Amino acid sequence: MVSRVVFGRGSFNQLSDILSPKRLNVKAPFIYLVDDVFKGNAWLTSRISLAYADQVIFISADEEPKTSQVDQLVEQIILSHKDRPSGIIGIGGGTILDLAKAVAIMLTNPGESKDYQGWDLVKTPAIYHVGVPTISGTGAEVSRTTVLTGPEKKLGINSDYTPFDQVILDPELTKDVPKDQWFFTGMDCYIHCVESLKGTYLNAFSQSYGEKAYDLCKEIFIDGDGSKEELQDKLMMASWHGGMSIAYSQVGAAHAMSYGLGYLLGTKHGIGNCIVFDHLEEFYPEGVALFKEMKEKHNIEIPQGICSQLSDDEFDIMIDVALGLEPLWENAIGKNWKKTITREKLKALYQKM
Template sequence: MNYKNFPMVPRVIFGRGSFNQLNEIIAPKRLSMDAPFIYLVDDVFKSNSWLTSRILLSYDDRIIYISTEEEPKTTQVDNLVEDIILSTKERPSGIIGIGGGSMLDIAKAVAIMLTNEGETKSYQGWDLVKNPGLYHVGIPTLSGTGAEVSRTTVLTGPEKKLGINSDYTPFDQVLLDPELTRSVPREQWFYTGMDCFIHSVESLQGTYLNAFSKSYGEMAFDLCKEVFLNDTDLSKEEAEDKLMMASWHGGMSIVYSQVGIAHAMSYGLSYVLGIKHGIGNCIVFDQLEEFYPKGVALFKAMKKKQGIQLPKGVCTDLNEEQMDAMIDMALRLEPLWENALGKNWRRKISSKQLKQLYLKM
């Protein structure tokens, strides 16, 4: 049997206030005065001097603020790469992504596309990247997506929503500072945390499960229960610390396995309706009792305890063409279905079943 030899993030620093060490961490990686560091920062921090004032720019270093109102697109990455190439004297020393999962995915994709020819859409898939990307650093300001540790980026292209899944995608350095998550709105905190919980459920119940992914999945699962169901409420700091570690473990749990039905179907929601990944996963998972009975029961208990109301009727007004596009997008993600239902998954799920599930959402 051939076992996959996956790369992991080689360097990680964890701790409250560790963001202050960013400059000393990246300084040895500077290639020259004309090779800047490019900071890709979620534009919610544009007026947040508490964070931005601690980014120390030298020489031609530059901050590019990016809106993550919409899911990341391949064309967005292409435009950023062109802008960086035209505005720098030499190839940058590195890309530093600061933000939630969308921002981290954009940073990973930009680092790859600065060293690989062509358009980003050509690299959507598994192991299509030929050259190592630029040195890239991930600094999450949300906990749950696992983007800080995964070997994929989630991008919407002209024809599909699919990541650049490669050995060159993972960050070279990750900085985990739970303090950076302190201003996350409550609903977003829940939706992103549930992304992590769903990672663990889909990994633990998948046919790809092994001792490696199981150990990480169980840790993420237990930490999410502590954060979202604990009757003796944790302090805000404890919850931030635990959820950041849950995110890391949830991401690790799918490195050597895979996600499942909720992710496949939420990709469809995102591709057709532009629904963001975290809330999309929640909308889908809420209807998947048939496939993940225990996980969905726990999810509903967490939703009730946290006072979260999910949007209703998001697929009600879809026309036939939109519904077909959503179903087609979901079914393209074959590894996710195989993990969820086994090698004969096509016999166990149909377009008609998916349509019935979507219409409940």
């Protein structure tokens, strides 16, 4: 679990006070990984207090994070500073938060980040790392994984050393998120809840968090109760609770197949989840029905036909990625999932997308 968290409008202003006791020495910098959408945005960047050798690195979130990108960032940081950093601070959406977690791990562990794609492969604790989400829904601020596309697979670094040491939840930072991005990322949270609550890994912890997040998603995307600020607060809380729910259980079929889309086509995670979930009535009938209602209410167009021109070899690549996520399928179907989740079934589903 994340050991420390603050929540509230304006809480981002506490960042320097939170970090200052964690500085190792004047030569050990804090490295800020910031979504480049904020480049030149003084409203946010002016509140980042730099001292000594501290560094801000602006990063594009246009593409899903890659293991090669993690390795390049680690090399850049090592070559730019003589001392190991005092900490890594990620400020942005799921892409930036996942990069921050992965970089913090790879600054203390040997080899390449692709070597740690999987479950519990990290042996050495990461350096101090802080997450500041600027969009709500991914749950990256609380999860024990990263979502990384590697040379052979799309799979996170899942470990007890992955979660942030500190998270700052300031709903005010989400005020300028475009509508489509707000919806797709919010649906990532909603799908987390459905997959957790309908999964075989369900337990009292995951259920309590999942039910709260699910109810908040209905309030936000169906009822629309509250002011814009209140809805921002609710979605940030839904994201946190949805992330906690899957931290104690697992995601399911939508995420497994979405990873295939992301690996082959570079489809953004939130959009990919929506593309897949739209066709999963067989697995989550009530959840998909409510999703379609949300989609219609907010006039959201889901991309269609993205797999229409793919070759058999390309379908095989996506299927291999999806089938490699065994814990997700076990949560979705049960221990005997391989009897029903065949290559032919997955190809037929992908052909609908």
